[in-house]
Each structure stands twice: as C-alpha cells, then as structure tokens.
Amino acid sequence: MLVGGEWTEERGKAVPDLREPEGRMLVPSLKVQDLIEEIRGAKTQAQEREVIQKECAHIRASFRDGDPLHRHRQLAKLLYVHMLGYPAHFGQMECLKLIASPRFTDKRVGYLGAMLLLDERQDAHLLITNSIKNDLSQGTQAVQGLALCTLSTMGSAEMCRDLATEVEKLLLQPSPYVRKKAVLTAVHMIRKVPELSTVFLPPCAQLLHERHHGILLGTITLIMELCERSPAALKHFRKVVPQLVQILRTLLTTGYSTEHSISGVSDPFLQVQILRLLRILGRNHEESSETMNDLLAQVATNTDTSRNAGNAVLFETVLTILDIRSAAGLRVLAVNILGRFLLNSDKNIRYVALTSLLRLVQSDHSAVQRHRPTVVECLQEPDTSLSRRALELSLALVNSSNVRAMTQELQGFLQSCPTDLRADCASGILLAAERYAPTKRWHIDTILRVLTTAGAHVRDDAVANLTQLIGGAQELHAYSVRRLYCALAEDISQQPLVQVAAWCIGEYGDLLLEGSCEEIEPLQVEEEEVLALLERVLQSHMSLPATRGYALTALMKLSTRLRGDNNRIRQVVSIYGSCLDVELQQRAVEYDTLFRKYDHMRAAILEKMPLVERGGPQVDEEAKESKEARLLEAAPVPTEPQASKLLDLLDLLDGPSEDAQHPRPLDPSPGGALVHLLDLPCAPPPAAPIPNLKVFEREGLQLSLSFVRPPETPALLLITVTATNTSGGDVTHFICQAAVPKSFQLQLQAPSGDTVPAQGGLPMTQLLRILNPNKAPLRLKLRLTYTHFGQSVQEIFEVNNLPVETWQ
Amino acid sequence: MARMGQRIEMRFMLLFSRQGKLRLQKWYLATSDKERKKMVRELMQVVLARKPKMCSFLEWRDLKVVYKRYASLYFCCAIEGQDNELITLELIHRYVELLDKYFGSVCELDIIFNFEKAYFILDEFLMGGDVQDTSKKSVLKAIEQADLLQEEDESPRSVLEEMGLA
Numbered sequence: 001m002l003v004g005g006e007w008t009e010e011r012g013k014a015v016p017d018l019r020e021p022e023g024r025m026l027v028p029s030l031k032v033q034d035l036i037e038e039i040r041g042a043k044t045q046a047q048e049r050e051v052i053q054k055e056c057a058h059i060r061a062s063f064r065d066g067d068p069l070h071r072h073r074q075l076a077k078l079l080y081v082h083m084l085g086y087p088a089h090f091g092q093m094e095c096l097k098l099i100a101s102p103r104f105t106d107k108r109v110g111y112l113g114a115m116l117l118l119d120e121r122q123d124a125h126l127l128i129t130n131s132i133k134n135d136l137s138q139g140t141q142a143v144q145g146l147a148l149c150t151l152s153t154m155g156s157a158e159m160c161r162d163l164a165t166e167v168e169k170l171l172l173q174p175s176p177y178v179r180k181k182a183v184l185t186a187v188h189m190i191r192k193v194p195e196l197s198t199v200f201l202p203p204c205a206q207l208l209h210e211r212h213h214g215i216l217l218g219t220i221t222l223i224m225e226l227c228e229r230s231p232a233a234l235k236h237f238r239k240v241v242p243q244l245v246q247i248l249r250t251l252l253t254t255g256y257s258t259e260h261s262i263s264g265v266s267d268p269f270l271q272v273q274i275l276r277l278l279r280i281l282g283r284n285h286e287e288s289s290e291t292m293n294d295l296l297a298q299v300a301t302n303t304d305t306s307r308n309a310g311n312a313v314l315f316e317t318v319l320t321i322l323d324i325r326s327a328a329g330l331r332v333l334a335v336n337i338l339g340r341f342l343l344n345s346d347k348n349i350r351y352v353a354l355t356s357l358l359r360l361v362q363s364d365h366s367a368v369q370r371h372r373p374t375v376v377e378c379l380q381e382p383d384t385s386l387s388r389r390a391l392e393l394s395l396a397l398v399n400s401s402n403v404r405a406m407t408q409e410l411q412g413f414l415q416s417c418p419t420d421l422r423a424d425c426a427s428g429i430l431l432a433a434e435r436y437a438p439t440k441r442w443h444i445d446t447i448l449r450v451l452t453t454a455g456a457h458v459r460d461d462a463v464a465n466l467t468q469l470i471g472g473a474q475e476l477h478a479y480s481v482r483r484l485y486c487a488l489a490e491d492i493s494q495q496p497l498v499q500v501a502a503w504c505i506g507e508y509g510d511l512l513l514e515g516s517c518e519e520i521e522p523l524q525v526e527e528e529e530v531l532a533l534l535e536r537v538l539q540s541h542m543s544l545p546a547t548r549g550y551a552l553t554a555l556m557k558l559s560t561r562l563r564g565d566n567n568r569i570r571q572v573v574s575i576y577g578s579c580l581d582v583e584l585q586q587r588a589v590e591y592d593t594l595f596r597k598y599d600h601m602r603a604a605i606l607e608k609m610p611l612v613e614r615g616g617p618q619v620d621e622e623a624k625e626s627k628e629a630r631l632l633e634a635a636p637v638p639t640e641p642q643a644s645k646l647l648d649l650l651d652l653l654d655g656p657s658e659d660a661q662h663p664r665p666l667d668p669s670p671g672g673a674l675v676h677l678l679d680l681p682c683a684p685p686p687a688a689p690i691p692n693l694k695v696f697e698r699e700g701l702q703l704s705l706s707f708v709r710p711p712e713t714p715a716l717l718l719i720t721v722t723a724t725n726t727s728g729g730d731v732t733h734f735i736c737q738a739a740v741p742k743s744f745q746l747q748l749q750a751p752s753g754d755t756v757p758a759q760g761g762l763p764m765t766q767l768l769r770i771l772n773p774n775k776a777p778l779r780l781k782l783r784l785t786y787t788h789f790g791q792s793v794q795e796i797f798e799v800n801n802l803p804v805e806t807w808q
Numbered sequence: 809m810a811r812m813g814q815r816i817e818m819r820f821m822l823l824f825s826r827q828g829k830l831r832l833q834k835w836y837l838a839t840s841d842k843e844r845k846k847m848v849r850e851l852m853q854v855v856l857a858r859k860p861k862m863c864s865f866l867e868w869r870d871l872k873v874v875y876k877r878y879a880s881l882y883f884c885c886a887i888e889g890q891d892n893e894l895i896t897l898e899l900i901h902r903y904v905e906l907l908d909k910y911f912g913s914v915c916e917l918d919i920i921f922n923f924e925k926a927y928f929i930l931d932e933f934l935m936g937g938d939v940q941d942t943s944k945k946s947v948l949k950a951i952e953q954a955d956l957l958q959e960e961d962e963s964p965r966s967v968l969e970e971m972g973l974a
Contacts, residue, residue: 104957119838152936214941258944312894347863383862699961
C-alpha cells in the first residue's frame with residue numbers, strides 16, 4: 001500500500017504505527033510537508049510532542065538502516081522539528097553522510113543541516129572538513145557554492161586554516177558565481193584567523209578591478225576586514241582611495257543598471273560599502289580625505305532621498321564626512337543633512353539622525369546646538385526608541401545659557417515619559433542642575449520638582465546631595481523647609497522626597513512655624529500638624545525603614561525646636577522602642593533614654609547640623625561624628641554667661657579662683673568620654689551605687705543630686721542635679737550654677753530646661769562633670785536663681801554631707 | 809564617531825510569526841542551542857511588544873535590532889557595530905522580494921512548508937551576514953539552477969514519466 005509515495009524498509013522490526021496495517025513490515029515515511037501538516041494539525045502542545053516523538057523515532061530508525069536515498073528527507077524533517085525547539089543532535093552524523101554523498105540533493109540538505117546543527121562547539125564539526133575540501137576542489141559550481149557558504153557560516157578557526165588554500169584558489173575561478181562566494185569566505189576566514197590576512201591581501205588589488213557587483217562588494221568587505229585588523233594593511237590600502245572614488249563616481253553617473261538599482265539609486269549596497277571603506281581609509285589621514293572630498297559632496301547633494309535606499313546612502317555619506325578630515329564646509333553640510341533628517345516624516349530616518357547627532361555632540365557641539373529645538377520636539381515621540389535618543393541628546397545639549405529652558409522641557413518630559421526612561425531623565429536633570437544651576441534656589445526648586453515627579457526613580461545619592469545643598473544654603477532654610485513641608489503633606493509615598501523633607505523639618509522645624517518667608521506665600525502651620533505628618537510617615541506602610549529612621553530622628557529633633565511640651569513626641573518614641581525593626585528600635589530606645597535620663601543633654605545633641613564636607617553617602621555619618629566632636633566645645637557655650645557670676649562664688653572657696661568654666665576637654669580624646677556617655681542603652685554600672693542626696697528644698701521646689709563614678713575613669717564624677725516642683729506654681733527662669741575647689745575641673749552641661757513645672761511635672765535635670773585627678777576631698781557650692789509665685793529667688797549654699805565615695 | 813575596530817557583523821536573522829512561532833533562524837555566530845532559545849524568546853517578546861507605528865530599530869542587550877513586519881511575519885536582524893541601520897532595512901526588504909519572486913506572492917505558509925527553500929534563498933543572498941550579490945536576477949537564477957539540479961537528481965524516473973517515456 002502506497003501512502004504518501006515513499007517507503008522505508010524496517011528490517012525485522014514491526015514499529016507500531018497507526019498508518020501501518022497489522023503485520024506489515026514496511027513503514028511509509030512521511031514527506032516533509034506531510035509531517036509539517038500533521039504537526040500543525042495537533043490541537044495541543046502535548047499532541048504535538050507526541051507526533052514529533054513518534055516521527056523522531058522513525059527518523060532515528062531510518063538513519064540507522066533506512067534507505068539512503070531518502071536520508072535527505074529524514075534530515076529535512078528533523079531540521080523542521082529542530083526549529084520548533086526539539087532536540088536534533090542525533091542528526092549530526094547524518095549531515096556528514098549526506099555531504100559526502102555525490103547527489104546534489106543530499107549535499108544541499110546535508111550542508112543546510114551542518115549549518116543548523118553543527119558549529120565549532122561540537123567535536124563532530126571537524127569531520128566535514130574533508131568533504132568540504134573535496135567539494136571545493138572537485139565539485140561543480142553549485143556544489144562549491146554550498147561548501148563555501150557552509151564554511152563561511154560555521155567554519156571554525158581550525159577548519160579555516162585547513163581550507164585557506166582551497167579558497168584562495170577559488171578566488172581565481174573563472175565563474176563569478178564561485179568567485180563572489182570565495183571572497184566572502186575569505187572575509188570569514190580572516191575574522192576567525194587574522195593571520196590568514198597574508199594569504200588574502202595580495203589578491204585584493206586584482207579583485208578591485210572586477211566589474212561584477214557581487215565580487216566587488218565582497219572585495220571591499222574583505223579590504224575593510226584587512227584594514228581593521230592591521231595598521232600596515234590600512235596604510236597599504238590607502239593607495240586605492242582614488243580607485244574607489246572612481247568606482248563610486250562611475251556608479252553614480254554611468255553605472256545605472258536596472259539590475260542593481262533600488263528606487264532609482266544605483267546599487268545602494270555597493271555605494272554604502274564603498275563609503276564605509278573610504279571612511280576607514282580617510283580617518284586621520286589628510287591626503288586621503290582630501291581625495292574624497294569632492295565625491296562626498298557630490299553624493300551628499302545628488303542622492304535621491306525620496307525613498308529609504310537613497311537615505312541609506314546619504315546617511316552613510318554623512319557618517320563618512322564626519323569621521324574623516326573633511327573640509328569645514330562639508331562638515332557643516334553633513335550636520336545640516338542630519339538636521340533635515342530630524343524633520344523627516346519617516347521615523348527611521350529621525351532615529352538615525354538622533355543617534356548620529358548624539359555622537360557628534362562632543363566634537364561639533366555648536367553645530368548640533370542649532371538643532372536643539374527640533375531635538376526637544378522629538379521628546380514628544382510616542383516611540384521609546386526615539387524619545388530615548390532624544391532624551392540623551394537633549395541632556396547632552398544642556399549648557400549654562402539654556403539650562404533654565406531645557407530643564408523646563410525635561411521636567412515636562414519627566415512627568416509623562418515612559419517608566420523605563422524615568423530614571424535616566426531624573427538623574428540627567430539632577431546632573432545638569434548640579435553643573436549649571438544659575439541660583440541655589442533654582443537648584444533646590446529643580447531637585448524638589450524632580451523628587452516630586454519621579455522620586456521613586458532617582459539615584460540613592462540624590463537625598464544626600466539635596467540635604468547637603470539645603471544645609472549649605474542658610475538663607476534658603478526657611479524656604480526649603482516650607483516647600484518640603486507642603487510637598488510632604490501632599491504625598492508621602494516618594495521615598496527620597498520624604499527622606500529629605502523629614503530631615504529638613506527636623507532640622508529647621510522652628511523656621512517652619514515662624515510663619516513668614518519672603519519667597520513664598522505665608523503658611524500657617526501648627527506644631528500638632530507637623531508632628532502628625534511625621535507620625536503619618538512613621539506609620540505608613542509605604543515608608544522604607546530608612547525613611548522611618550529619618551522621621552523618628554526628625555521628631556526627636558523637633559523636641560528641642562518646638563515650643564510645646566514633648567509628651568506627644570515622647571509617646572511616639574517610647575512606642576517605637578518595641579518596634580520590630582531593629583534599627584528603629586535602637587533609635588527609639590536611645591531617644592527615650594535621652595528623654596528619661598539625659599534630658600539635659602538633649603538640646604546639645606539635637607542641635608542644628610553644621611555644614612558637612614561633600615563626600616558621598618557617608619555624609620550623615622560624618623556629620624554625626626563631627627557633631628559629637630564639637631559637642632564638647634559647644635556644650636560649655638550656654639554656661640558662658642554663668643562664668644562671670646561664678647567668679648563671685650569661687651571667692652567663697654579656698655584658694656585662688658580658677659576659671660573652672662574654661663572649656664578644656666575633660667580627657668585627651670574628647671570623643672572617647674562623650675561616646676561613652678552617649679552609649680546610653682547600656683550605661684556602665686557603677687562600682688557601687690552612691691546614694692542620692694537631697695540638697696535643697698523651698699516651697700515645694702526640691703533639688704537632689706545623684707552621683708555616678710564610671711569605673712573606666714575613676715577621676716570622673718558625674719553629678720545629676722534634679723529639680724522637682726510639688727507646689728502649685730511653676731518655677732521659671734531656673735538657673736543652677738556650681739563651683740568646686742581649684743584642683744578640680746568642673747563642666748556644666750546644658751540643663752534640660754529652665755522651667756520646673758508645678759504639681760510634680762517633668763523634673764528639670766542638669767549634668768555636672770567633675771574631674772578629680774588628685775582624689776582630693778570634694779566640696780561643692782551651688783547657686784540657684786529662679787522665679788516662683790511671681791517672686792525672684794536667689795539661693796547660694798554649699799552642699800554638705802557629700803558621700804566619700806564621690807571622691808575617694 | 810571614531811569607532812576603530814568596529815566590525816559590522818550580523819549576528820543572526822530571525823523570522824517569526826505574530827504568535828511567536830519561529831519560522832527561520834540563521835545564526836552567524838556560534839551559540840549554544842540553549843542560549844539561542846533564550847535569546848529568541850526574549851527578542852520575540854521585545855519585538856512583538858512594539859506598536860505598529862514605531863520605528864524599525866531598537867537596542868537590545870548590546871546589539872542593535874532592525875526589524876520589519878511583512879504581513880504575518882516579522883523579519884528581524886541583530887547587528888553589532890553597524891552604523892547604518894537604514895541599509896539593513898534594505899537588506900531585509902531585498903530578501904522579502906526574493907522570497908516573493910520565488911514563491912509568487914509569498915505568504916507565511918510558503919515559508920512554513922518550504923522552510924528549506926527559504927534557507928537556500930537566504931544563503932544565496934547573504935554569506936556570513938554580508939551581501940553576496942546585489943542583483944535580484946542573479947540570486948534568483950542561482951536558486952533556479954540549484955532547484956533544477958535537485959530535480960534531476962531526485963527522481964530521474966519521474967522526469968522520464970513526465971516526458972511520457974516511462
């Protein structure tokens with residue numbers, strides 16, 4: 001029974017097959033097209049797989065012991081299946097067999113198979129070298145063509161070395177069909193084995209005289225390959241520039257042939273290739289460039305640009321003009337052609353124009369600037385290929401004179417541009433702003449706008465940069481904090497914006513509340529609103545951990561910037577003490593401890609940041625460190641006004657007075673002791689707790705001292721003065737001063753406040769640091785001034801009953 | 809503009825349908841099957857996502873891709889270092905013209921059922937990614953002659969039959 005026209009013989013094996021009637025030994029093999037039909041008929045992926053697996057089984061069997069006459073058909077089917085993504089490696093050896101067959105059909109399919117299934121990564125590939133060799137030397141033209149094609153597609157370096165001589169011979173073959181293929185095979189060989197240049201360079205001179213377009217084209221490609229691999233070859237081929245010019249000229253004027261023309265342009269492929277070679281030869285070479293000037297001008301002005309073919313040639317001409325040492329006029333012409341391309345209705349033309357102009361923007365900046373308006377218009381292109389190019393070019397065209405206008409355009413673009421361009425656009429704008437900002441305020445505004453529009457897409461250092469910028473612009477603090485506050489109130493989702501805003505509000509919260517700023521309209525902000533906003537940021541699920549850190553710190557800073565009581569802040573801080581985020585938790589605990597135990601230090605610690613040196617992402621850390629280092633110097637400042645009054649006090653003590661308020665660091669490394677102090681969550685336990693001492697009491701106002709002798713520094717005594725008020729009236733304008741004997745060093749930290757609220761409200765605390773290197777007996781005198789029940793009070797007294805543990 | 813040592817090389821050419829079915833793949837650079845599949849899948853996705861009015865060029869990985877849609881088939885070339893995308897468009901168009909002339913108003917089905925022929929035609933037009941012959945006539949003639957050889961080869965019996973001499 002004949003099905004499909006062909007049979008294969010299965011020796012001694014009955015292969016189960018629906019097509020095969022029971023008991024038959026012969027299995028019909030499908031024609032390629034029938035298989036394709038069957039595969040396409042499959043309704044599901046599974047069905048397709050089944051069909052293919054079954055067929056592959058047939059094919060395998062056929063390869064093993066099937067009719068060699070139909071091997072090519074089996075391989076063809078296998079190649080189809082391979083294209084669908086199924087494995088076909090078992091066909092590799094079959095390719096070899098087919099190639100070795102004398103039949104043309106076999107070779108045709110065999111070579112195709114080799115190109116599809118074999119490459120230099122398989123060991124088997126070398127096995128075809130011999131067949132190729134035979135075919136190259138003894139085959140018919142068609143066969144030689146197949147062999148050459150295969151060699152140039154998948155020939156490995158080894159194969160190329162083996163077959164170079166054969167190919168070289170074929171360059172002289174009478175048939176142009178073979179010669180054209182041999183030339184391109186030589187191109188491939190040189191790419192694989194550059195040393196073969198020595199073999200293929202000499203024939204080029206002769207080949208350049210060819211009339212056959214294909215051979216000429218191949219030769220030019222070959223010469224380009226040679227030149228790009230060897231400066232010597234490059235030099236050698238400069239000689240042929242006049243000849244190339246002639247060829248091209250002939251092509252333009254008399255070489256018109258319907259056979260090779262496209263849309264009225266003579267052989268654009270050949271023209272483009274010649275122009276490319278001229279570019280390589282004319283680059284950095286005055287003489288060669290000179291020789292081609294006229295021709296280039298001719299091509300540039302005479303090429304028909306109504307269709308793509310002409311534009312392709314024109315474009316290549318432009319590229320060549322711009323790359324060689326062309327005359328100035330010619331250069332301008334080239335840039336203008338690109339400018340015209342920008343206005344072309346064909347998107348593809350606009351694309352190549354944008355790409356080329358981008359490459360020119362460094363070398364021919366002013367020429368490209370002339371086309372800036374058109375470039376900016378291209379930002380509106382809905383096609384991202386184009387708008388991306390337009391963006392890159394626009395950014396490259398920003399300079400100090402057009403920065404305002406350009407930034408305006410780019411900001412507009414940023415609002416509506418596709419997502420994959422946002423990051424580039426945002427960082428481009430920020431970079432341009434950094435380079436060319438006309439004023440600081442403009443700079444801040446620009447960054448702010450970028451953060452508002454595309455905050456999620458800015459680079460990490462944008463936050464640091466902006467805080468640095470704002471910090472340094474003191475005159476703009478009020479303005480910045482106001483604008484940032486408003487922006488934040490509108491949208492708390494853009495993290496970089498939120499971070500900067502939080503930082504700013506924390507730093508300059510006092511300016512925010514002050515209400516007046518010349519630059520923008522008056523803004524009435526209540527303390528509660530500010531706190532509420534920061535709390536919102538803290539609680540929002542959109543806030544990153546880092547952002548929440550910023551918010552928490554800002555809240556903390558506000559505790560010294562705002563005038564109201566800090567209960568709300570204290571509440572928040574204590575809540576976050578049990579936050580799951582470890583970083584946040586640590587901060588909260590530290591801040592909470594600051595409130596509870598070291599309240600007198602809070603103002604100093606939370607002071608405004610000094611301006612930091614520009615230095616990358618470590619800015620915040622640096623700021624903190626320098627702040628700590630300066631804290632020691634800063635701390636005594638509030639005590640300065642007390643110094644003069646204290647001299648009176650000291651008169652009362654033994655020995656000549658000393659400037660006990662001189663801000664000398666307490667120990668050689670100021671950071672050390674301070675860091676120690678700030679190590680709040682784990683304060684070192686004192687050797688033995690020294691009992692507190694109540695030292696003063698009057699009308700409900702009480703003063704008590706607590707003592708700490710840190711074990712690491714035995715000479716150091718820390719005294720915390722705590723003032724509490726159980727009376728019905730607030731104690732205000734409270735100042736406490738201290739004096740010690742000459743051999744001691746005393747430092748007063750800033751008090752936590754100057755009000756001791758009535759009815760047992762928040763106590764006021766102040767830290768005294770006393771250095772007693774000689775372990776002399778401690779004497780301490782205190783002077784208090786305050787207002788209570790409308791009366792001014794002053795009290796001076798020496799503290800009695802100081803425990804010996806405070807100095808021994 | 810100075811890009812020394814930049815060799816214009818076509819990495820590969822793909823033909824695929826709107827449904828993402830591969831119809832032809834010609835690789836001019838040795839790549840593993842696995843890697844090829846990955847690249848093909850990826851590139852198809854990128855190209856199929858393009859809207860009709862967009863330009864024919866896009867950047868993908870470190871390559872430039874020139875593509876054009878003809879009826880239900882996408883013709884895609886990946887080129888590296890090529891400065892002139894416009895001429896690659898011409899190249900694609902020429903190939904389509906050759907197919908069209910050969911099959912007579914070519915459609916996707918022709919290419920599906922005669923994929924070997926599509927390869928043969930491509931291999932007469934390009935070699936190693938470079939144009940071999942800029943004459944349409946010349947290329948078609950070469951295919952014709954090869955087809956003839958194949959016919960003579962394949963079944964001399966049927967030729968005789970045709971001549972009524974069997």
